[in-house]
Amino acid sequence: MLTNHSQTQAASTEERNATGQTALHRAAHNGDTDECIALVQSGAKLDSLDERGWTPLQTADMANMFRTAMALVAMGGEYGGWTIYYPKGKRVLSLTRLLAAAEFGDESIIGSALSEDKDLATLEKRIKKAITHAKNRGTEGGANGAAGVKFLQNWLESKKLAA
Numbered sequence: 001m002l003t004n005h006s007q008t009q010a011a012s013t014e015e016r017n018a019t020g021q022t023a024l025h026r027a028a029h030n031g032d033t034d035e036c037i038a039l040v041q042s043g044a045k046l047d048s049l050d051e052r053g054w055t056p057l058q059t060a061d062m063a064n065m066f067r068t069a070m071a072l073v074a075m076g077g078e079y080g081g082w083t084i085y086y087p088k089g090k091r092v093l094s095l096t097r098l099l100a101a102a103e104f105g106d107e108s109i110i111g112s113a114l115s116e117d118k119d120l121a122t123l124e125k126r127i128k129k130a131i132t133h134a135k136n137r138g139t140e141g142g143a144n145g146a147a148g149v150k151f152l153q154n155w156l157e158s159k160k161l162a163a
Helices: 005-013 023-030 033-041 056-062 066-074 097-104 107-114 120-136 138-162
Strands: none
Touching (some): 005 023, 023 033, 023 056, 023 066, 033 066, 056 066, 066 107, 097 107, 097 120
């Protein structure tokens, strides 16, 4: 019997180990950010719970995998009532998906976060806030934050020229 590759791939992303963790939980725990991105793009669910009741985002946070946690927030991961902290103790709880995406600096994730809002005026305010956030993160955001700022500035300029 032939199976649809995407169905097989989606099923494999939800297979669980003895502690109820999916491949996304394990990648998040190990801080394998690239693998987390690939798994989510392949259909892994950001809201899957392991037997402790933790999402992959919470798993990354508890393992002190900050970059991976930021990527999961940027892709739409929910906090589930938890407070997530930056290194040096700064709170992340109010971080929106677009702010996380800007700081993380991945263009496809930023593009996905931008697609949530169709109102250009509202979106422009959100983008300006995300640019300020990524710039203010300075050396902690590093090259990723700078890439996010540049991408958002270019995107915003292209929309203004098109209007």
